[in-house]
Amino acid sequence: MTPHRHDLHVLIVGGGGTGGALAHDLALRGLQVTLAERGELTSGTTGRHHGLLHAGGRYAVNDRESAVECIKENMILRRICPDTFELNDGLFVAVEDEDMEYLQPFMEGCEACGIPAQKLTPTEALRLEPNLNPALKVAVRVPDGSMDAMRMVMRFFATARHNGAIIRPYTEVTGLIVHNGLVSGAHLHDHVTDRIEEIHPDLVVNAAGPWSEKVAAMAGVSVPIRPSPGVLLALNARLCNMVINRLHKSGDGDIVLPQRGLSVVGTSSWVVDDPDDLHLPEDHVARMYTEGAKLIPAVAHAERRAAWSAVRPLVGSRGEADSGRELARTFKTFDHRETDDLEGLVTITGGKATTLRAMAELCADVVCRKLDVDEPCQTRDTVLLPHTAYYAAAVAA
Amino acid sequence: MAVIDQPETSERQANASCRLRIARFKRDDGEEHFDAFDVPVHDHMTLLDALEWVKLHTDPTLAVQHSCLHASCGTCGVRVNGREQLACLCMLADHGDEITVQPLANLPVLTDLVVEMDEFYDRFPDEHPLIRVSEVLPAAQPPDGHDSYVRLEDCIECGLCLSACPIGAPVTGFAGPAALEAAHRLLAEPRGSDSEDVLEWVSRPQGVWQCTTCMACSEACPVGIEHVPGIVDMRRALLDRGDVEPLLAQTLQSFALQGNSYGRSARTRSRWTKGLDFTIPDARKHAVDYVWFVGDYASFDARVAPESQRLARILHNAGVSFGLLFEGERNSGNDVRQVGEQGLFEMLVEHNLASLRQTRCQAIFTTDPHSLNALRNEYPKYGLQTPVYHYTELLLRLLAQGRITLEAALQDTRVTYHDPCYLARYNAITDAPRALIKATGAELVEMPRHGANTFCCGAGGGRIWMSETGGGERPSEQRIREAQALDGIDYFVVSCPKDLVMYTEAAQTVGGVRFEVVELTALLERALAQA
Numbered sequence: 001m002t003p004h005r006h007d008l009h010v011l012i013v014g015g016g017g018t019g020g021a022l023a024h025d026l027a028l029r030g031l032q033v034t035l036a037e038r039g040e041l042t043s044g045t046t047g048r049h050h051g052l053l054h055a056g057g058r059y060a061v062n063d064r065e066s067a068v069e070c071i072k073e074n075m076i077l078r079r080i081c082p083d084t085f086e087l088n089d090g091l092f093v094a095v096e097d098e099d100m101e102y103l104q105p106f107m108e109g110c111e112a113c114g115i116p117a118q119k120l121t122p123t124e125a126l127r128l129e130p131n132l133n134p135a136l137k138v139a140v141r142v143p144d145g146s147m148d149a150m151r152m153v154m155r156f157f158a159t160a161r162h163n164g165a166i167i168r169p170y171t172e173v174t175g176l177i178v179h180n181g182l183v184s185g186a187h188l189h190d191h192v193t194d195r196i197e198e199i200h201p202d203l204v205v206n207a208a209g210p211w212s213e214k215v216a217a218m219a220g221v222s223v224p225i226r227p228s229p230g231v232l233l234a235l236n237a238r239l240c241n242m243v244i245n246r247l248h249k250s251g252d253g254d255i256v257l258p259q260r261g262l263s264v265v266g267t268s269s270w271v272v273d274d275p276d277d278l279h280l281p282e283d284h285v286a287r288m289y290t291e292g293a294k295l296i297p298a299v300a301h302a303e304r305r306a307a308w309s310a311v312r313p314l315v316g317s318r319g320e321a322d323s324g325r326e327l328a329r330t331f332k333t334f335d336h337r338e339t340d341d342l343e344g345l346v347t348i349t350g351g352k353a354t355t356l357r358a359m360a361e362l363c364a365d366v367v368c369r370k371l372d373v374d375e376p377c378q379t380r381d382t383v384l385l386p387h388t389a390y391y392a393a394a395v396a397a
Numbered sequence: 398m399a400v401i402d403q404p405e406t407s408e409r410q411a412n413a414s415c416r417l418r419i420a421r422f423k424r425d426d427g428e429e430h431f432d433a434f435d436v437p438v439h440d441h442m443t444l445l446d447a448l449e450w451v452k453l454h455t456d457p458t459l460a461v462q463h464s465c466l467h468a469s470c471g472t473c474g475v476r477v478n479g480r481e482q483l484a485c486l487c488m489l490a491d492h493g494d495e496i497t498v499q500p501l502a503n504l505p506v507l508t509d510l511v512v513e514m515d516e517f518y519d520r521f522p523d524e525h526p527l528i529r530v531s532e533v534l535p536a537a538q539p540p541d542g543h544d545s546y547v548r549l550e551d552c553i554e555c556g557l558c559l560s561a562c563p564i565g566a567p568v569t570g571f572a573g574p575a576a577l578e579a580a581h582r583l584l585a586e587p588r589g590s591d592s593e594d595v596l597e598w599v600s601r602p603q604g605v606w607q608c609t610t611c612m613a614c615s616e617a618c619p620v621g622i623e624h625v626p627g628i629v630d631m632r633r634a635l636l637d638r639g640d641v642e643p644l645l646a647q648t649l650q651s652f653a654l655q656g657n658s659y660g661r662s663a664r665t666r667s668r669w670t671k672g673l674d675f676t677i678p679d680a681r682k683h684a685v686d687y688v689w690f691v692g693d694y695a696s697f698d699a700r701v702a703p704e705s706q707r708l709a710r711i712l713h714n715a716g717v718s719f720g721l722l723f724e725g726e727r728n729s730g731n732d733v734r735q736v737g738e739q740g741l742f743e744m745l746v747e748h749n750l751a752s753l754r755q756t757r758c759q760a761i762f763t764t765d766p767h768s769l770n771a772l773r774n775e776y777p778k779y780g781l782q783t784p785v786y787h788y789t790e791l792l793l794r795l796l797a798q799g800r801i802t803l804e805a806a807l808q809d810t811r812v813t814y815h816d817p818c819y820l821a822r823y824n825a826i827t828d829a830p831r832a833l834i835k836a837t838g839a840e841l842v843e844m845p846r847h848g849a850n851t852f853c854c855g856a857g858g859g860r861i862w863m864s865e866t867g868g869g870e871r872p873s874e875q876r877i878r879e880a881q882a883l884d885g886i887d888y889f890v891v892s893c894p895k896d897l898v899m900y901t902e903a904a905q906t907v908g909g910v911r912f913e914v915v916e917l918t919a920l921l922e923r924a925l926a927q928a
Contacts, residue, residue, distance in 0.1 A: 040462045040472060040511070047464025047472075083528050088539070088546050127538050141540060148549055150470040151527065170460045170508060191460045192508040194423035234467035238533045241546035258533070259469055260549045261620060276453055280441065306485060307441070308466035388525055391515045 005030030011201035014208035016046035020156035021360035027163035029375035038172035048310035053145035054354040060109030067113040090144025090243030144243035158390035176218040183344035206347040209313040210275035221340040227275040230267035231284035235302035253291025265292035315350035445484035460509040471555030479845035481557040481617040501560035558614035563853035568869035574614035574624040581627035610858025611818040632737025648862035656727035669702035680720030681755035687719040692765030694894035725752030731771035736859035766819035789829040802926040805838025816851035817893035837924035873903035
């Protein structure tokens with residue numbers, strides 16, 4: 001366990017990928033960290049995503065900032081999380097004539113963002129992935145991968161815990177204590193003991209993803225967040241080894257990912273006010289079947305294992321978008337002192353699983369600046385402990 | 398998983414609700430108790446949806462483990478009416494109006510439905526690779542720069558197998574099915590591990606020898622892992638190295654010499670028939686309709702011999718033409734195969750097939766579910782073509798044909814029935830014994846774990862020939878307690894000779910048991926119409 005170099009204490013609210021990566025980053029910089037998550041770790045958005053390690057291709061045309069973040073972080077995660085990803089690369093596949101119009105901007109975007117992209121003929125693509133739609137027109141290979149959405153993130157929690165962070169799942173932040181323009185503490189409800197507590201950290205970081213608006217509201221401030229759910233469908237058959245994307249602009253059912261013995265088809269997009277109030281529209285599930293089958297025809301008849309909704313924490317103002325598709329996938333840190341004249345609270349939101357480390361770095365820089373800590377980020381080169389280390393009795397002792 | 402799409406079902410479900418009885422535990426309260434919640438049910442609703450509904454609308458303090466919602470993370474395992482399931486795959490429509498939800502067994506409960514996984518991971522081998530070579534689409538050519546496609550291992554580390562395992566309690570020290578499967582995968586694809594070390598690890602007292610091969614693990618597994626064949630594989634590898642449990646080594650020697658686990662002379666195999674007032678023909682010399690493959694236990698064990706005699710009388714009185722193989726019968730080899738002694742198994746098969754070739758019969762039946770499994774599922778690979786039945790199937794057929802008649806004589810009797818693993822799980826025979834019990838007029842009260850979800854007696858897979866490893870209550874005793882919790886049971890009915898011995902002993906050990914352990918034929922005899 002790393003001794004704390006500072007007696008400064010940070011409370012992180014939210015045990016998803018962002019919170020886990022932030023706990024890891026701050027623990028490496030020698031801060032005292034407590035992370036409170038109301039449920040199980042990764043039970044909100046993190047565990048539910050399709051498990052894509054993005055190469056950034058999806059954003060290369062319309063959201064280059066996100067695309068660059070993705071490819072950079074993709075390469076870093078490969079290094080710090082060895083033996084975690086199914087690293088089989090991905091294909092962007094054109095299956096209709098109009099898809100071909102997307103090819104040139106796609107190749108240009110990849111080039112501009114530094115995403116390695118290799119154009120393949122239909123014959124070449126079918127040799128790699130025999131289940132592809134045989135009518136495909138062209139395919140582009142990019143360095144996508146797939147992951148176990150929970151276990152990849154558990155490596156951050158495991159390492160953070162080993163470095164002294166206190167990780168508290170089943171501990172709900174029920175209120176923030178605000179005095180004279182300062183967030184001075186938080187009320188916790190520990191669902192393990194059923195005990196109510198108060199905690200008085202030097203700084204609170206709101207890393208609650210789609211729930212960050214709810215957490216901010218506890219301090220009387222708001223964050224421009226659009227909870228944007230999408231439907232995912234898991235099929236009881238592994239139909240491919242590479243990640244198969246549709247070569248056109250982002251749309252419903254434009255990706256089929258292999259994951260263990262399953263294939264996951266995603267996704268749709270709409271916006272909601274309350275991230276807890278998620279529905280599973282069956283017409284969206286049906287669309288996953290029809291759109292997914294355009295990439296891999298066998299999708300149409302594969303057995304449904306599960307369908308579910310997951311909610312993205314997109315950064316954007318209300319009224320700015322109808323479906324969430326128009327919003328950038330990049331991330332943002334808000335120092336509420338700057339936005340609301342409220343000291344002691346920082347919110348990190350937006351982003352995606354692939355960029356969790358970079359989000360944490362950005363946020364930790366803000367935290368350290370505010371707490372006057374001069375320690376550099378070390379997460380780029382710190383190989384993470386395996387997920388099992390989180391559970392190792394040695395840690396608990 | 399059933400998908401309920403029919404309009405009439407949807408209509409019915411529009412106003413449907415389900416009562417969840419949920420086990421609760423908070424560290425500061427101490428005691429575990431149950432809370433009931435009524436949850437509105439909609440189409441495709443899973444137990445996990447229902448638990449989340451409770452958290453959102455009724456009790457935010459309910460702690461539930463979950464992450465991915467599609468059975469890929471393995472965190473939402475619970476026991477649903479005593480049966481291990483992932484909450485995200487458990488469709489409410491498959492259950493009745495009330496279901497009981499408990500945390501997994503054999504792991505410490507952190508709170509409510511949440512177990513601590515530390516002890517689960519502690520049981521694993523040191524090496525724990527998640528990524529393996531992909532076997533999917535083997536003809537596909539991986540892209541330049543990749544030797545092969547890779548994928549995540551099948552096991553999602555959910556702990557369902559450990560919870561279902563009859564010897565999974567921490568006190569046994571047993572590594573458990575998931576950890577042994579991980580070791581088996583390492584042997585198949587070492588990924589940097591040393592196979593010698595792995596074999597050493599599985600040969601420990603906590604390793605492969607403890608398994609009863611009851612298959613509760615693969616029955617519970619949400620991703621279809623077959624743990625038992627892997628365990629048998631590893632036992633074979635250990636036997637090949639001469640690395641074998643000491644008492645088992647002794648038993649295997651008896652087999653080699655006498656062809657049975659008792660070390661008795663083959664000529665004494667039919668001694669149990671002496672008490673009968675008729676003779677059973679030698680099927681090798683006389684044409685009969687049925688050959689009775691008796692099995693070691695029912696032949697040699699003094700405690701089971703009366704049961705064998707009773708079945709003989711029932712069949713004789715019904716005018717059934719049946720015969721025995723006498724000294725031509727050897728142990729079927731089922732459990733010899735399961736301990737990993739493939740060579741000895743094949744010797745036994747050859748010997749039994751040679752005897753069977755001397756007979757002319759329509760079918761074989763057996764009183765022993767273990768023999769049934771070998772004869773029905775393994776012997777055909779060596780040439781056996783005759784159909785093989787469990788005696789309960791035969792009796793049910795005789796009943797249907799009117800060759801035996803049962804009167805509903807036991808109307809004021811309440812019984813429970815224990816499904817043998819090798820009958821219910823390995824051969825899906827669960828209806829015939831129940832139909833026979835029903836025909837006696839007795840009321841059948843099911844234990845929470847029944848049918849394919851039965852609980853092991855602890856004797857299978859050669860365990861009965863090995864030293865007890867000690868630690869904790871034996872599976873057979875746990876099972877007796879499960880039956881004790883039922884209201885006013887008169888009989889604990891079994892249909893396997895090993896079960897009769899195991900549960901009679903267990904009932905004595907547990908003590909204060911108000912029911913009697915009986916072989917199914919004992920009930921039948923009392924209900925048989927006197928011709």
